[in-house]
């Protein structure tokens with residue numbers, strides 16, 4: 001079944017001079033139940049805008065956005081988000097942060113805490129329940145954010161460069177951990193990234209957007225076996241082939257966006 005569908009989606013924003021700016025144009029995208037889809041494209045091509053439409057934070061100017069075959073009209077509790085910035089509550093402990101979702105949905109406090117402890121175990125944070133977010137490393141805070149989102153068992157998980165603030169090693173460790181967590185509950189994922197290596201290592205499908213206004217330039221099935229170890233998969237000859245092939249499609253879009261933003265044509 002289809003989890004997410006964007007049909008002929010255009011998104012325009014008003015500009016300060018009274019005009020409009022077209023961020024997305026005639027974009028078609030489907031993500032199947034349980035599928036991990038990565039979206040790559042040059043800066044400003046509309047990747048985050050695509051996520052805000054699926055999240056129900058914005059409405060399309062034209063076209064349709066469907067989640068589980070229903071039009072998206074607002075924020076849905078079955079959709080989870082993980083963004084670049086941590087969305088943890090700084091004044092709550094790790095345990096209270098993670099139990100917040102179930103508590104909000106009416107789960108009894110003791111049960112919510114039990115569930116939160118289980119998710120903290122799954123993300124490797126047993127023993128850190130009573131810490132506050134500022135007492136954790138960036139990678140640990142990301143784990144809290146993942147537990148906080150996944151505890152709600154979202155059917156759709158939207159991720160906008162979730163690991164970009166982390167150092168390179170932590171980033172690939174977190175990516176492998178994300179895959180193992182995803183495998184436990186199998187939400188449909190849309191993962192936005194600038195990083196083609198990250199996209200290929202994680203996804204079942206990589207979608208390349210054009211330089212703005214964003215539309216789908218090409219889609220690539222990633223036929224690498226699972227489970228994957230992100231730290232190692234980039235050495236797989238099949239990975240290298242896929243990278244070369246997808247970069248071929250992405251390169252001209254990146255160059256075009258770069259030329260537009262700087263007035264300089266890339267060498």
Ligand SMILES: Nc1ncnc2c1ncn2[C@@H]1O[C@H](COP(=O)(O)OP(=O)(O)OP(=O)(O)O)[C@@H](O)[C@H]1O
Pocket residue numbers: 013014021023041042043044045046047048049050194212
């Ligand atoms: N609320 C808004 N109002 C006006 N313009 C917007 C708004 N949101 C996004 N835009 C514009 O739409 C375009 C697409 O933005 P978006 O953030 O979706 O791109 P992106 O591909 O995620 O970029 P990046 O890779 O740099 O994060 C940009 O030119 C941006 O300035």
